[in-house]
Amino acid sequence: MKEVETIVVGAGPAGTSCAWRLKKNGRDVLILDKERFPRTKLCAGWITDGVFDNLEFTPETYPQSIMKLKFKFHYKSFPIAIYLPFAYSYSIRRFEFDHWLLERSGADFETHQVKKIEQDAGGAYVLDGEYRCTYLVGAAGTACPVRTQLFQPFQSKDDLIVTLEKEFEYPQRDDFCHIFLFKHGLRGYSWYVPKGEGYVNVGLGGKGSFFRNSGKNIHHHFKSFLRDLVKLRLLDQATTEHLQQTGHPYYFCPVERTEQVKHDRCFLIGDSAGFASRDLGEGIGQAIESGFMAADEIMGAGTYAAGQIATTSIGIRPVDNFLMNRIHT
Ligand SMILES: Cc1cc2nc3c(=O)[nH]c(=O)nc-3n(C[C@H](O)[C@H](O)[C@H](O)COP(=O)(O)OP(=O)(O)OC[C@H]3O[C@@H](n4cnc5c(N)ncnc54)[C@H](O)[C@@H]3O)c2cc1C
Structure with missing residues (x-):
């Protein structure tokens, strides 16, 4: 022992x-x-x-x-992203x-x-x-x-956070971190986080009880989120078709x-x-x-x-x- x-x-x-x-x-x-x-x-x-x-x-x-990281915030379906020049993170x-x-x-x-x-x-x-x-x-x-x-x-099971996420090499990444707040009715947010060495992390998280009760599961929201990323030219269509995102609760x-x-x-x-x-x-x-x-x-x-x-x-x-x-x- x-x-x-x-x-x-x-x-x-x-x-x-x-x-x-x-x-x-x-x-x-x-x-x-x-x-x-x-x-x-x-x-x-x-x-x-x-x-x-x-x-x-x-x-x-x-x-x-x-x-x-410098941030651009996308709020609900508001058409313009908000840039806060003083906000930064890593x-x-x-x-x-x-x-x-x-x-x-x-x-x-x-x-x-x-x-x-x-x-x-x-x-x-x-x-x-x-x-x-x-x-x-x-x-x-x-x-x-x-x-x-x-x-x-x-x-409290009501405090459970459910997520889906993928980190992958994507050399033509944007240098801004994009945060999408409450898009498509999501009780939570999604993100596009550029990383050093040509990596990108995309993901989405929200309250478990929201996904259970809203009739749209987290995969449905993730697909809408990927479509938004393609529209904003943050990812290309082909990349989104092959992403193997996984989930983690906490x-x-x-x-x-x-x-x-x-x-x-x-x-x-x-x-x-x-x-x-x-x-x-x-x-x-x-x-x-x-x-x-x-x-x-x-x-x-x-x-x-x-x-x-x-x-x-x-x-x-x-x-x-x-x-x-x-x-x-
Ligand atoms: C998709 C997603 C995005 C997130 N983004 C952010 C973010 O941007 N910024 C932020 O601050 N937080 C973020 N978080 C939260 C953050 O990841 C966690 O809060 C943080 O990792 C907690 O650290 P920890 O050391 O408690 O646990 P963990 O980092 O989860 O480490 C736990 C370790 O325990 C090990 N383990 C598990 N079971 C056993 C066992 N039986 N025996 C031995 N070892 C075991 C695991 O292998 C693991 O290495 C995110 C979480 C998720 C899921």
Whole structure:
């Protein structure tokens, strides 16, 4: 049996941030992930300055592909796109970003799909009869085994986000990030995100309950979205005919959290805790923040409190309220 002080289940941004902080402070930590890295992660890969600050790097020092994004917003069927010259963000490829974060964490890593979690008589956590630890961190996303076996299930199915997405090489990409808000009656938005090294990411997301109740499923909305991209000459017709988009569900941060994100010496962070913002469904920033907070509590240097994690991405109250009203009511 392998003995470690802390085991982190999941090597996304939540898990690697937690491990990075523990390792930096000389603590013993092992990350387990079911995938070999680098691995594909469905995500538009749009990050803000806050992510750079928290992870202590800059766009200039990031060694993988990165692109500064300017935005064009398309609202419902309004014929003109709105360009906000002051708004910017960055796109990264999760395939590269997550691998880089894992290597940079300095933590030990093993490819292992965690299935069974037990607590022994001394309160230590035993994973699949192979690993024993004092602290256990669940960072394995929506279906995290730490969540499903040691915590309550997600309370509100109404907070489920459903997505479809594809990232692919498309060298003649546009340099603007296009965001399509509430097009074709969608309770959510779709995106065209250019990436460095000639890649493009297109996708669409909305509330699961909206797709269930509206009579038009997410694939129907995705087809309308691809037609819009062809009309705007952002993609050519032939490309849209061969796209093999895939989906991934995760959870919006609840309005009022009733579920625990920690008990004993066990923590849930990132998507396993349901931290995606209620306005845009972004979760990378929150994954990192929650990872740090759990690490601090393990080291006796702070208290992990879910209420301190941001519930919106934009942070301008009237804009947040407008988006949340359109998505959630
Ligand atoms: C289509 C889409 C677009 C998005 N776009 C954005 C965006 O532009 N910006 C943004 O901020 N957020 C975005 N998000 C949300 C963001 O991707 C997530 O919030 C973020 O990845 C959460 O990080 P995490 O570390 O909690 O989980 P993840 O990144 O999902 O990592 C979880 C890890 O756990 C591993 N794992 C799962 N089960 C097990 C197991 N049993 N044993 C071991 N390992 C396991 C997985 O292999 C995975 O590597 C998007 C999400 C989707 C689906």
